Amino acid sequence: MQISIVIPLLNEQESLIELHDWIASVMQSNRFVYEVIFIDDGSTDDSWKTIEKLSSANANVKGIRFLKNYGKSQALHAGFKAALGEVVITMDADLQDNPEEIPELYKMVKEEGFHIVSGWKKKRYDSVIAKNIPSKLFNWAARRTSGVRLHDFNCGLKAFNQAVVKNIEVYGEMHRYIPVLAKNAGFSKITEKVVQHQARKYGSTKFGAERFINGFLDLITIWFVSKFGRRPMHLFGALGVIMFLIGFGFSIYLGVDKLFLNPTGRLITDRPQFYIALTAMIIGTQLFLAGFLGEIMVRSRKNDTRYSISNKINI
Numbered sequence: 001m002q003i004s005i006v007i008p009l010l011n012e013q014e015s016l017i018e019l020h021d022w023i024a025s026v027m028q029s030n031r032f033v034y035e036v037i038f039i040d041d042g043s044t045d046d047s048w049k050t051i052e053k054l055s056s057a058n059a060n061v062k063g064i065r066f067l068k069n070y071g072k073s074q075a076l077h078a079g080f081k082a083a084l085g086e087v088v089i090t091m092d093a094d095l096q097d098n099p100e101e102i103p104e105l106y107k108m109v110k111e112e113g114f115h116i117v118s119g120w121k122k123k124r125y126d127s128v129i130a131k132n133i134p135s136k137l138f139n140w141a142a143r144r145t146s147g148v149r150l151h152d153f154n155c156g157l158k159a160f161n162q163a164v165v166k167n168i169e170v171y172g173e174m175h176r177y178i179p180v181l182a183k184n185a186g187f188s189k190i191t192e193k194v195v196q197h198q199a200r201k202y203g204s205t206k207f208g209a210e211r212f213i214n215g216f217l218d219l220i221t222i223w224f225v226s227k228f229g230r231r232p233m234h235l236f237g238a239l240g241v242i243m244f245l246i247g248f249g250f251s252i253y254l255g256v257d258k259l260f261l262n263p264t265g266r267l268i269t270d271r272p273q274f275y276i277a278l279t280a281m282i283i284g285t286q287l288f289l290a291g292f293l294g295e296i297m298v299r300s301r302k303n304d305t306r307y308s309i310s311n312k313i314n315i
Contacts, residue, residue: 004085008075009093014202042069080165092156105159119157121197236291244284250277
């Protein structure tokens with residue numbers, strides 16, 4: 001199996017037959033051995049019936065159906081698990097991704113040795129205010145935070161070496177950050193390719209403005225996990241020590257002031273510095289304990305390390 005094409009979808013019945021015929025034409029003209037895996041993420045239209053018809057007519061078409069909508073990340077995870085191809089291509093079902101790009105993406109992974117080739121929709125046909133400007137801001141923040149130099153993290157058209165999709169776990173709404181997850185797993189050969197973007201032909205987008213808010217929150221999560229996931233004491237312990245020292249410093253000041261400088265002045269408990277010191281030391285202690293407990297949890301996890309094997313010798 002040379003290529004697995006993984007296509008998550010939600011209520012895209014109108015575009016499926018046209019997309020299938022387009023993909024099949026490209027695959028046949030290039031003589032690829034391929035499979036197309038449609039993942040129906042809880043559609044309420046007749047998308048699944050269309051997938052069944054396509055599968056009956058073309059043995060290369062497979063389908064996975066969710067009983068309810070779980071999200072694009074879960075759909076991709078299911079598709080990755082089922083994929084058999086040496087190169088795994090992901091694309092959206094709304095005809096905005098061009099299947100004609102697949103042969104070049106396959107070549108870049110298979111012949112040039114890239115782990116991931118991410119599409120870059122340099123020229124877009126989306127609304128400037130609703131999508132283009134927020135998307136540029138989002139991609140800038142993702143580049144600065146993750147260190148992965150891609151212009152379009154959210155492009156659905158991507159190509160992966162099979163080892164990548166079998167060694168990462170896509171969860172929550174982390175489908176936007178698959179290149180970052182791959183980099184953290186040791187797959188560092190990541191590049192991008194300018195691809196053609198097409199205006200949506202049928203229906204409307206299934207993503208609202210909240211995706212950008214969720215995207216930034218997920219970005220913070222993945223930054224924290226990648227930087228401190230295996231060493232939480234480096235963050236919580238350091239913050240705890242700083243807070244405790246601030247509180248302890250205020251306590252020393254109050255003690256010296258009361259004993260030697262102003263013994264007849266106000267009670268220590270009547271001064272705001274007392275409550276600052278008390279709060280800072282309590283928070284510092286809690287942060288330190290959080291880091292300590294985090295270290296214990298990390299060290300007690302079993303089978304946490306994953307290995308990528310490029311060659312294997314039979315003994």
